[in-house]
Amino acid sequence: MEVFSKFLSNTDSTVRLAIPTSALPHFESFGGCDLLVRDWTEQEWRFRFSLRKVGHPKPIFTGDWVRFAQAKHLQLDDLLIFTQLEDSQYKVEVFRETDFELLGQRVMWIHVDKTSA
Secondary structure: OEEEEEEOOHHHHHOOEEOOHHHHHHHHHHOOOEEEEEOOOOOEEEEEEEEEOOOOOEEEEEEOHHHHHHHOOOOOOOEEEEEEOOOOOEEEEEEEEOOOEEOOEEOOEEEOOHHHO
16 A cells, blocks of 8 residues: 655755655654665665654654665655555655666656666
8 A cells, every 4th residue: 555655855865754744644653663664675774753843743754764865876856655565564665767768668767776876
């Protein structure tokens, strides 16, 4: 089940991930806790869920988030999809729009990884 998706901002890819407020009900029971999240390579990351205290309360991920963003070379406008699997585990995938073709067909999105930076 998709929990949320978003196009990344500069802050998302360098400081913290701002979670869409519409996803807040899904995370309310995790306040100040780490979520174990797997990426598309099955590597595990610990994202800390919290509410930003400055200004209006906004849900964010910190913890391993910055390390994850750096390892995957995340950029402005990459598409992040955060899902919860049937076994209550979490998965994060990030895609980048491309402009190359394969067998005459445009490849629209690829998984972001250090090899695709």
